[in-house]
Amino acid sequence: MSRLIALVDSNNFYVSCERVFNPKLEGRPVIVLSSNDGCAVARSNEAKALGIKMGTPAFQMRDLIEKHQIQIFSSNYALYGDLSNRVMQTLQNFTPEVEVYSIDEAFVGLTGEVSDHALSIMRTTVKRWTGIPVSIGLAPTKTLAKIANRIAKRGEGTYILRDPDQVLENLPVGEVWGIGRQSTKKLTAYGITTALKLKQADLAWIKRQMGIVGVRIVKELRGTSCLPLELIPQPRKSCCVSRSFGHPVTDLEDLREAIATHTARAAHKLRRDNLSASLLAVFIATNRFNADLPYYRNSGTVGLSAPTNHTITLTKAALKALGPLYRVGDHYQKAGVWLTELTPAHEIQQDLFINHKSCEKGRKLMEVMDALNSQFGAGTVRCAAQGFEQSWRTKAEMRSPRYTTRWDELLIVP
DNA sequence: TCTGGGGTCCTAGGACCC
DNA sequence: TCTGGGGTCCTAGGACCC
Numbered sequence: 001m002s003r004l005i006a007l008v009d010s011n012n013f014y015v016s017c018e019r020v021f022n023p024k025l026e027g028r029p030v031i032v033l034s035s036n037d038g039c040a041v042a043r044s045n046e047a048k049a050l051g052i053k054m055g056t057p058a059f060q061m062r063d064l065i066e067k068h069q070i071q072i073f074s075s076n077y078a079l080y081g082d083l084s085n086r087v088m089q090t091l092q093n094f095t096p097e098v099e100v101y102s103i104d105e106a107f108v109g110l111t112g113e114v115s116d117h118a119l120s121i122m123r124t125t126v127k128r129w130t131g132i133p134v135s136i137g138l139a140p141t142k143t144l145a146k147i148a149n150r151i152a153k154r155g156e157g158t159y160i161l162r163d164p165d166q167v168l169e170n171l172p173v174g175e176v177w178g179i180g181r182q183s184t185k186k187l188t189a190y191g192i193t194t195a196l197k198l199k200q201a202d203l204a205w206i207k208r209q210m211g212i213v214g215v216r217i218v219k220e221l222r223g224t225s226c227l228p229l230e231l232i233p234q235p236r237k238s239c240c241v242s243r244s245f246g247h248p249v250t251d252l253e254d255l256r257e258a259i260a261t262h263t264a265r266a267a268h269k270l271r272r273d274n275l276s277a278s279l280l281a282v283f284i285a286t287n288r289f290n291a292d293l294p295y296y297r298n299s300g301t302v303g304l305s306a307p308t309n310h311t312i313t314l315t316k317a318a319l320k321a322l323g324p325l326y327r328v329g330d331h332y333q334k335a336g337v338w339l340t341e342l343t344p345a346h347e348i349q350q351d352l353f354i355n356h357k358s359c360e361k362g363r364k365l366m367e368v369m370d371a372l373n374s375q376f377g378a379g380t381v382r383c384a385a386q387g388f389e390q391s392w393r394t395k396a397e398m399r400s401p402r403y404t405t406r407w408d409e410l411l412i413v414p
Numbered sequence: 415t416c417t418g419g420g421g422t423c424c425t426a427g428g429a430c431c432c
Numbered sequence: 433t434c435t436g437g438g439g440t441c442c443t444a445g446g447a448c449c450c
Contacts, residue, residue, distance in 0.1 A: 034418035041418070041450095059416040075418085102450050180448045211424065213447085240420055247415090289417055336419090395416095421449080431439080 005229065006108040006119065006138045007145040008091060010084075011153065013104035013132070014042035017083045018073050020131035021403045021411050029070040033058055036244040037074050037395045074396035082404045086130045094122055099229045107142055109229050114138060119158035137161065142227045143220035146177040147195070168196035168221065178217045183210060195221060235342070236273065241266040242336020245392045248287070249332045255284060256319055257387030262337040263318040264382060267311040268373075270339065271366060276307035278341035280314060282321040287333040298325045307343050310362045311369070314339070315383055377406070 010016060014032040019025045029046035033039065039057045040047075050068055052061060058072075065072060084103045091098045097109030119136045126134050137148025139161040147167060152159035161167065174184035176195050186209060192198050199221040206214045216226040241262040249255060259282055270277060285297035300321035308314065318337055372381045379386075401409035 036416095036418065038416080038418055055417080057417040062416095105450080178448070182447060213424065234422095236421080238421075242419065244418070287417085334418095394418095419450100423446105423448085425444100425446085427443090429440100429442085431441105432437105 002112070002140070003225075004110045004114055004138055004140055005142055005145045005225075006110055006114075006122075006136050007142070007149040008087075008106045008108055008122070008126070008134050008136050009149050009153070010087065010104040011133045011135060012042050012044055013084075014073075014075065014080055015044045015047075016132050017076070017080050018400055020083065021079075022400065025071055029068055030073070031061070031065075031070055032073045032075060033398070035075055035394055035396070036246065037397060038244065041075065072398050074399040076399050076402060078402040078405045079400065083130060083132060087126055087132050087134070090126050090129045091122070093125075097229060097231060099231055100233070107145065107229055110138070114160070116158055116160060119160070123157050133157075135159075139164070140223045141220040141225045143177050143217060144223070147171060147175075150175070164221075164223070165196055165199075168199055169194055171195040173198050176217060176221070178213065183214070186210075235275065235344070237342060238338060238340040239266050239269050239275075239277070239342065240336060240338045241269070242283070242334060242338075243394045244334045245332065246395045247392070249335075249392045250330070252326050254387075254392045255322060255326060255332060255335055256385060257390060258335045258392050259318050259322050259337060260315050260383055260385035260387070261390070262335065263315045264311050264386060266337050266339050267309055267314050267366075268370065270309035270342070270345075271370060274345045275342045276309045276345045277314070277339035278304050278307045278343070279339070280304060280317050280321065281338040281340070282318050282325065282336070283338070284322070284325050284332055284335045286330050290331075293331055296327065296330050300325050307341070307345075309345060310366060312362070312383065315385055319385065 015030045018030060018032065027046070028044070029050055030044040031040050031047050031052065032042040034041045037058055039055050040052055040061065041054070043052050043054070047070060050064060050070070052064065064070065080103060088098060088100050088106055091106055091108060095108060095110065099107040101107055119138060123134055123136055126132060135149055135152040136158045137145050137150070137152045138159070139145040139148045144161055144164060148159045148161040151167065171194060173179055173187050173193055173195055174181070176198060179187070187193070187198065192201055198218060201218060203215055203218060206218050219226050243258070243262065245258070249258070279301060281299055281301045283297065283299035286293060286295055288295050302317040302321045304313070304317060369381045373379065401411070403409060403411050
């Protein structure tokens, strides 16, 4: 029995999430902005038709927005994350072979004869149960499923790739999954301009030019699966929290608040995933687009004496790392914290020099803090180092309500 | 005025060891 | 003048993804 892979991909996912709770947005141009209301990260088909490209900065779209009455939203990750879970759970209803690949995509393993009708049922069920429209492409490998999905998206919403070569011949090589800008440039220089030419390329030559990654892509195009479904999510290896500031920051005190806040978020993520970190890095940067001011970025690393996910321990380390990075007079635009060398929290090597009693106390404190913050909202209990005014905070001026995760933001039907 | 955030994997080259 | 060979580990940086 043949094993096939379906790629289920939400259409314009963030925009679709906004539409679920705001049906007036249907049929109108809608854009969702990146964090800090910086640039377009999701566009409705109507917005795409107006020529708005992925990643266009908000200030460059001002006239178009005004002229066409485009609806603009800040990113609302609480909402998108929750709706994503609902979509994934719906897919799990059909088969346990679901690999959650990103917030809006899943690879689904299917066996035997799969009809267009079956895919269509999957699609309409997701729409009916979650309100999110998806497209489904089916093929023998992940790379081909990605291509099938593109066709599904432009057509009926589902597509089974039965005659790959005909499709590959009309697909620019840069559209193949895993072929980025650099590889496109290199391949094009050698006359490999379409996916079909890539599929027919000499494997030894590909190995020399693109390494093992390139070989895998070519084999996948030929129908040999090299990228298996990963049904059990691998534990993450690092955890990074960084944000742009709502406006340029010059004070060390503001930087300290931001770093403490990002550290608290990162530590919380670790506790949620039951991980501890051994290494912490802090980085700060000025605006690289501003030609009038010097561009400065720097980072500093601190090793922890024992792996930890304790907010206060990590915050102390982070603030220590920040100190030497700061320069008076620079206009900072961004700061972040990066935790690495992650290990499962329960497998930690006992440290001879650690006071176990205070360690246990610290763990309980975090437990209570997480419980309070979960019940009453993030930031209810926090370190004083995180500040109160937080004037540096990231912009999110057009965020919709967190309809599904906050009681006080429920949709009210008059 | 205004340009996102969070990841992974691979490779080359250096340090080091026997 | 001659100056091994093979292996591992680590790190930085590149490339790519959504």
